Amino acid sequence: MAVATEHVGRTRAPPIFSLSNAARIVEMVIGGLLLISIMSVVLKFDIRDPRLWAGYGPNFVRGFWGTLGYIALILPISVGVGFAAGWARVSGHRMLAWPAGAFVDFFRGVPPIVVILFAFLFGVDFIPLRVQLFLQDVFGTSSNSLPFTLAAFAVAFHSGAYQAEIFRAGFQSISRGQIEAAEALGMRHFQTMRSIILPQTVRLSLPPLGNEFAVLIKDTSLLGALGATELVGLSQEFTAQIPISGGQIVWAFAIWSSVALTYFVMTFLVTRLLRLIERRFRTPGLDVMSL
Amino acid sequence: MIRTEDIHKHFGALHVLRGITLEVTRGDVLVIIGPSGSGKSTFLRCINLLVRPDEGRVFIDGVQVNRADIRPEWVRQQVGMVFQSFNLFTHLTALENVALGPIRVKKAPRDEAETKARQLLARVGLAAKEQSYPAELSGGQQQRVAIARALAMDPKAMLFDEPTSALDPEYIREVLDVMANLAHEGMTMIVVTHEMGFASSVASRIVFMDGGIILEEGRPLDIFEHPKNERTRAFVSKILR
Numbered sequence: 001m002a003v004a005t006e007h008v009g010r011t012r013a014p015p016i017f018s019l020s021n022a023a024r025i026v027e028m029v030i031g032g033l034l035l036i037s038i039m040s041v042v043l044k045f046d047i048r049d050p051r052l053w054a055g056y057g058p059n060f061v062r063g064f065w066g067t068l069g070y071i072a073l074i075l076p077i078s079v080g081v082g083f084a085a086g087w088a089r090v091s092g093h094r095m096l097a098w099p100a101g102a103f104v105d106f107f108r109g110v111p112p113i114v115v116i117l118f119a120f121l122f123g124v125d126f127i128p129l130r131v132q133l134f135l136q137d138v139f140g141t142s143s144n145s146l147p148f149t150l151a152a153f154a155v156a157f158h159s160g161a162y163q164a165e166i167f168r169a170g171f172q173s174i175s176r177g178q179i180e181a182a183e184a185l186g187m188r189h190f191q192t193m194r195s196i197i198l199p200q201t202v203r204l205s206l207p208p209l210g211n212e213f214a215v216l217i218k219d220t221s222l223l224g225a226l227g228a229t230e231l232v233g234l235s236q237e238f239t240a241q242i243p244i245s246g247g248q249i250v251w252a253f254a255i256w257s258s259v260a261l262t263y264f265v266m267t268f269l270v271t272r273l274l275r276l277i278e279r280r281f282r283t284p285g286l287d288v289m290s291l
Numbered sequence: 292m293i294r295t296e297d298i299h300k301h302f303g304a305l306h307v308l309r310g311i312t313l314e315v316t317r318g319d320v321l322v323i324i325g326p327s328g329s330g331k332s333t334f335l336r337c338i339n340l341l342v343r344p345d346e347g348r349v350f351i352d353g354v355q356v357n358r359a360d361i362r363p364e365w366v367r368q369q370v371g372m373v374f375q376s377f378n379l380f381t382h383l384t385a386l387e388n389v390a391l392g393p394i395r396v397k398k399a400p401r402d403e404a405e406t407k408a409r410q411l412l413a414r415v416g417l418a419a420k421e422q423s424y425p426a427e428l429s430g431g432q433q434q435r436v437a438i439a440r441a442l443a444m445d446p447k448a449m450l451f452d453e454p455t456s457a458l459d460p461e462y463i464r465e466v467l468d469v470m471a472n473l474a475h476e477g478m479t480m481i482v483v484t485h486e487m488g489f490a491s492s493v494a495s496r497i498v499f500m501d502g503g504i505i506l507e508e509g510r511p512l513d514i515f516e517h518p519k520n521e522r523t524r525a526f527v528s529k530i531l532r
């Protein structure tokens with residue numbers, strides 16, 4: 001018990017970009033390129049074939065930016081939805097907790113691709129024409145792109161359901177006693193929420209959220225099945241054209257290796273970034289291990 | 292200073308408090324003893340309205356505070372509370388724990404609140420622990436931080452709910468010493484405890500509660516040496532050994 005008697009200051013914050021992280025990525029990229037080169041020898045094709053890159057290059061770039069765009073749209077929505085639903089489940093109000101519980105159960109129990117298809121095919125029918133026009137005016141969404149946006153929302157809701165459980169666990173791990181202590185000081189509800197509950201919940205939720213973000217990034221590829229402008233979809237489109245355009249089928253190997261590498265780097269960066277944030281705010285007694 | 296009149300509290304079918312009438316004058320130290328489940332904690336919580344009494348009246352400095360037009364947050368600022376399980380805020384250092392109340396509730400400037408928090412931590416013997424997190428402190432140290440945290444709000448009175456029951460025996464002394472000092476400085480205190488040494492040397496009065504009522508009330512010597520009530524006698528002889 002009395003071990004921690006020496007003066008303990010705040011742990012020094014680690015640098016955001018450490019050498020070991022950079023090294024890990026460089027390793028992966030070099031490894032990936034090496035693998036592609038070896039395989040191109042084994043499969044007997046020229047990895048630098050200009051016909052391959054002239055054809056696939058634009059698709060890759062367009063798909064990559066599309067994927068980034070979807071991530072930028074889906075990630076914040078999923079966190080908002082997840083946080084709200086997680087909070088609702090522990091709010092103690094049955095009118096909030098029950099719908100939130102149903103939401104979580106539904107999205108956890110149905111394959112994401114099915115929900116995405118529903119949103120894509122029928123989502124528009126549920127949106128009043130007036131709102132559709134509003135969206136067109138404000139965001140410039142054309143009636144063609146609206147189903148894709150709704151499908152993206154489906155991905156966000158799917159991930160939000162999992163995040164809701166993460167946040168719920170975070171909320172529930174804060175002892176009733178601390179909340180009571182805050183009340184005993186004279187804090188109002190929202191002050192207790194802001195000063196005690198939120199900071200602890202966020203800290204406890206960061207590690208599992210990192211995992212969930214990685215899943216979300218990869219799940220955006222499901223939108224490719226609908227023909228959305230994103231990396232997997234456009235890569236598939238090009239792959240399908242190879243035989244027609246007189247290319248080599250083994251190109252597919254280079255294409256999908258590039259895709260895999262791209263997703264790896266994206267998820268790696270995001271999870272590392274979260275881990276660094278988590279370490280920066282590490283507090284004794286408030287890590288996942290101590291739960 | 293603190294007065295309660297005929298406090299009743301039900302939890303569902305359970306009638307936990309059955310008419311508690313008490314008065315604590317300024318500078319008094321009232322110790323409440325009684326068996327588990329007799330309603331001691333519930334009574335303390337009724338005073339700072341963490342629990343709302345179903346019936347009866349609570350007065351602080353002559354003002355009835357369990358009224359619809361008085362915010363419970365305001366009442367709680369007047370009366371500090373220390374819990375059995377310390378309940379320090381895990382994500383804050385000792386200093387931040389103590390300074391948080393004045394900053395958030397009283398809107399005190401941060402540097403002012405921190406200066407005061409430093410003084411309070413020094414007063415409970417923890418000047419060297421300002422930057423430690425609760426998980427890095429012993430139970431006794433945590434409880435002393437909790438006392439400093441309550442004092443930071445400049446309360447008119449302090450409520451202690453079994454402040455040493457969760458402590459390893461070697462840490463009980465340091466917490467009781469802090470409480471005794473506080474009493475000598477003239478703080479009005481209501482203390483639920485079974486530390487008989489503390490009760491007999493510091494308490495001005497002792498109340499024995501059982502089954503939601505006050506069975507006996509008197510000076511420490513009267514209660515411990517010459518209890519009138521049979522139940523008091525049985526309880527006292529049990530905790531004195």
Ligand SMILES: Nc1ncnc2c1ncn2[C@@H]1O[C@H](COP(=O)(O)OP(=O)(O)OP(=O)(O)O)[C@@H](O)[C@H]1O
Nearest residue numbers: 302303305307325326327328329330331332333334
């Ligand atoms: N919030 C609550 N809801 C329902 N019942 C409660 C609640 N708080 C207390 N009780 C019940 O009221 C009774 C008195 O509880 P209280 O905590 O006041 O007793 P106590 O004298 O402090 O006991 P102990 O010495 O064990 O702390 C107990 O039977 C307890 O189970």
Ligand SMILES: [Mg+2]
Nearest residue numbers: 331332333452
């Ligand atoms: Mg109790």
